[in-house]
Amino acid sequence: MIAPQLAQALEDWLAQGRARRGYSGKTVEAYRADVAGFLTFLAAHNGGAEGVAGVGRLTVSDLRAFMAHERTRGTSARSLARRLSAVRGFCGWLGEREGFDVTAALSAQGPRGKARLPRPLAPQAARDVIDAVEAEPSEPWVAARDAAVVTLLYGLGLRISEALGLTGALAELPAVLRITGKGGKERLVPVLPAARAAVADYTRLCPHAITKDGPLFLGLRGGPLNPRLVQRAMERARMRLGLPATATPHALRHSFATHLLASGGDLRAIQELLGHASLSTTQGYTAVEAGHLLEVYEKAHPRA
Structure with missing residues (x-):
């Protein structure tokens, strides 16, 4: 009491x-x-x-x-x-x-849990997941919808809640999206042509009216899309592709950051794109990339 x-x-x-x-x-x-x-x-x-x-x-x-x-x-x-x-x-x-x-x-010290590093997909696996979701044997507009959502997760590094929070006013995606993330923190995210095309395919096929003030992504009956449906689409895709259970919608966001880092992206810039309040959160991805570099080193170095 x-x-x-x-x-x-x-x-x-x-x-x-x-x-x-x-x-x-x-x-x-x-x-x-x-x-x-x-x-x-x-x-x-x-x-x-x-x-x-x-x-x-x-x-x-x-x-x-x-x-x-x-x-x-x-x-x-x-x-x-x-x-x-x-x-x-x-x-x-x-x-x-x-x-x-x-x-x-x-000042009493709490327990120290083992750091949980992100588990990104390989670049090809991420692309395969999007293709597999788009090839779902369901209504064409539903497959296009789910493919558009996962493309936003991987192509823009959005959280699933951020993608599903987009409104119909963004049916034609601009060159740069203004996203409001956790804690009301705003960030600007460049939009890739592939993401714009995926959303355009979905809106063209969607049988429901997409209003400017309503959600961009709709469910079967025209209401807001339940995130669980996107998770299930990912589950089916990873099972067909033989990917581990860690291949979740959130893993696509991790993949976005890790693949940018592997291509020479600046950690501070990636922090801004992800909307992390602290650089230490983003630094978790450096450990993932360090593991990849060590693997390459062990395979390629003449004295390894």
């Missing part, structure tokens, strides 16, 4: 994050669940619901007890690290607002 005073403080923190940092609805819900879970644990750990003063008395032992509790529930190191980040953010904000210092308590 969370004390009403703390519950209101949590909502105030989330509202501030939404207003100042542009938290998305999903981010707000994740942070709410993470911090509420911690506050519920803290109340039980201390023998009853406490208000703001309870957070002011937070200790390193309390944080460690929470981490141990989460691990016994099967929470992964990666998920626990995310929850601790939310807890630190909230408690630090509350301490600053209320005038108490919880820095020492929040």
Whole structure:
């Protein structure tokens, strides 16, 4: 049970994050669940619901007890690290607002999960996936629609939510797209001729009216396209091609970045194209490319 005073403080923190940092609805819900879970644990750990003063008395032992509790529930190191980040953010904000210092308590080290590197497809495999999706034995306009979506993922490096968030006003793709990504961060993405042609094929075949204010990509009944349908098209394509389960729609975005890097693309430019807030996120792709370079080195170097 969370004390009403703390519950209101949590909502105030989330509202501030939404207003100042542009938290998305999903981010707000994740942070709410993470911090509420911690506050519920803290109340039980201390023998009853406490208000703001309870957070002011937070200790390193309390944080460690929470981490141990989460691990016994099967929470992964990666998920626990995310929850601790939310807890630190909230408690630090509350301490600053209320005038108490919880820095020492929040210094407790969380688990370090193994870095998960992107798993891109090979350039030919990425092209084969798009061809396989387009060759689906379904309605021609549906196959063209799915091919247009995956072309945007690979050709422009879009997230699936960004591709499906495009409106009918962009039925004729411009030379440069303005994309609003996570956290409301905007970026400009050049549009390849292949992407423009794929979208044009889809709009020409689509039997439903595509309105300027409505979604560009439509489902069978004319409503917004469910992302799960694109995922299923990818699943069928990878099964036909014998690709691993990691060949997902998001892997096409990873492939976009990795293939640009392999062709000599600048890491800062790729960061901008992907809409990453931090260069460290983009740097994950350098590890993938380093692995590829090492493989080439071992095969080609005369002393390898």
